[in-house]
Amino acid sequence: xxxxxxxxxxxxxxxxxxxxxxxxxxxxxxxxxxxxxxxxxxxxxxxxxxxxxxxxxxxxxxxxxxxxxxxxxxxxxxxxxxxxxxxxxxxxxxxxxxxxxxxxxxxxxxxxxxxxxxxxxxxxxxxxxxxxxxxxxxxxxxxxxxxxxxxxxxxxxxxxxxxxxxxxxxxxxxxxxxxxxxxxxxxxxxxxxxxxxxxxxxxxxxxxxxxxxxxxxxxxxxxxxxxxxxxxxxxxxxx
Numbered sequence: 001x002x003x004x005x006x007x008x009x010x011x012x013x014x015x016x017x018x019x020x021x022x023x024x025x026x027x028x029x030x031x032x033x034x035x036x037x038x039x040x041x042x043x044x045x046x047x048x049x050x051x052x053x054x055x056x057x058x059x060x061x062x063x064x065x066x067x068x069x070x071x072x073x074x075x076x077x078x079x080x081x082x083x084x085x086x087x088x089x090x091x092x093x094x095x096x097x098x099x100x101x102x103x104x105x106x107x108x109x110x111x112x113x114x115x116x117x118x119x120x121x122x123x124x125x126x127x128x129x130x131x132x133x134x135x136x137x138x139x140x141x142x143x144x145x146x147x148x149x150x151x152x153x154x155x156x157x158x159x160x161x162x163x164x165x166x167x168x169x170x171x172x173x174x175x176x177x178x179x180x181x182x183x184x185x186x187x188x189x190x191x192x193x194x195x196x197x198x199x200x201x202x203x204x205x206x207x208x209x210x211x212x213x214x215x216x217x218x219x220x221x222x223x224x225x226x227x228x229x230x231x232x233x234x235x236x237x238x239x
Contacts, residue, residue: 005076124195
């Protein structure tokens with residue numbers, strides 16, 4: 001099994017989901033008492049979130065790179081950044097470590113394209129919703145984004161940073177997100193991307209008027225596939 005290094009704590013609430021889902025995925029594939037070979041650098045999100053708000057992306061990327069270097073030193077053979085927004089650091093992390101970073105957007109875009117959907121709405125932090133780094137993998141597959149208006153972008157961003165990143169799920173915010181998804185369905189959007197790893201805490205991906213793609217779950221499954229790639233190859237060879 002390949003050893004995966006996770007840059008987490010961005011926030012801790014979604015990192016806990018990754019830990020659970022990756023371990024369950026490995027156990028389901030291998031059976032018995034098997035679990036995932038993981039190393040986790042759980043960052044203090046407070047200073048990192050302040051860098052986001054201040055636009056100090058050089059500082060935020062430096063934090064991610066330093067964490068990745070420590071993970072490589074611990075024996076990690078590949079990396080996962082447990083955050084859509086912090087994928088802004090993906091290229092720098094790969095360049096600094098020489099390790100593959102499992103791309104959350106590429107994994108999600110592949111799933112959406114396979115399902116034959118091309119007109120989607122992306123919910124996330126204002127950075128993820130508007131900046132090219134988060135959109136490129138989707139656009140390369142012909143996926144078109146329905147743009148949220150400024151009021152909704154601000155509200156989704158607020159819910160993430162003020163509530164979900166702190167591990168708080170507020171019922172009123174859940175209602176607002178459900179209202180947003182209902183409105184988007186009326187505007188001929190084919191699917192919703194939960195483009196923030198905490199959003200699944202507030203949005204039921206299975207009970208909505210539109211198909212909902214949970215990037216946390218998709219990313220975790222991609223991680224399991226990467227970790228067990230050598231195992232699968234060995235089994236194919238043995239067969």
